[in-house]
Amino acid sequence: MQVQQLHPWPTTTAEAEAVQDRLRGRVELTGPVDFALVAGLDVHYHGEDALTAAVVVLDAGTMATVEEVTVRGRVAFPYVPGLFAFRELPALVEALERLTVTPDLLVCDGYGLAHPRGFGLACHLGVLTGLPALGVGKTPFVGTHEPPGPERGDWAPIVHEGAVVGRALRTQREIKPVYVSQGHRISLDTVTDQVLRLAPRYRLPDPIRRADHLARHPD
DNA sequence: GCGACAG
DNA sequence: ATCTTGTCGC
Numbered sequence: 001m002q003v004q005q006l007h008p009w010p011t012t013t014a015e016a017e018a019v020q021d022r023l024r025g026r027v028e029l030t031g032p033v034d035f036a037l038v039a040g041l042d043v044h045y046h047g048e049d050a051l052t053a054a055v056v057v058l059d060a061g062t063m064a065t066v067e068e069v070t071v072r073g074r075v076a077f078p079y080v081p082g083l084f085a086f087r088e089l090p091a092l093v094e095a096l097e098r099l100t101v102t103p104d105l106l107v108c109d110g111y112g113l114a115h116p117r118g119f120g121l122a123c124h125l126g127v128l129t130g131l132p133a134l135g136v137g138k139t140p141f142v143g144t145h146e147p148p149g150p151e152r153g154d155w156a157p158i159v160h161e162g163a164v165v166g167r168a169l170r171t172q173r174e175i176k177p178v179y180v181s182q183g184h185r186i187s188l189d190t191v192t193d194q195v196l197r198l199a200p201r202y203r204l205p206d207p208i209r210r211a212d213h214l215a216r217h218p219d
Numbered sequence: 220g221c222g223a224c225a226g
Numbered sequence: 227a228t229c230t231t232g233t234c235g236c
Contacts, residue, residue, distance in 0.1 A: 042226095045228070079227080080224090085225090088226080114225090121225075140225090
């Protein structure tokens, strides 16, 4: 599939923040409710600055794998909270470009709107591809929230600077919640529905679990 | 000012 | 993210 060009690539944190501030205006917070092909994305790190990006596309109806891509690369930016996306973006974009099918939804490992400048990895990938995208975080980042109820499907809003930016969502009974937020072209209700639907058995959505496995065991 | 801080 | 043992459960 076609993905918008990344350049110019930032060198400093100020430049990276400026990229986020510029692209933030392109995020759309409404979109489709139904998705036929869902892609899970993840990156595995080796040693100092080597990484493998993986994308797994699955049929949302059957959960069968439609296509898998891995790309080896290098860390593209130092880790700075809030600028995490710049580490993995080039490898993930290359993996998406190598897909022969176009997914209808990107399920990203990290945050979207629930981010210091409202533009996490899921927003960035959504804007560059033009595709609906959502983010799933495993640990709290920005904002505050009450603990969600204990049942699968229970959730609590994440509030940051007076706005609801995501939800702490319980995907399995009495299991630590995940932190979901909008990336691009999707509502928060649809994010919640999709993450629940895609995580029928485990804490994390299946597309992310499969991408994680593939990134660790390419071939 | 100091600490905390997605992966 | 990654460095790591044993342990609990399907």
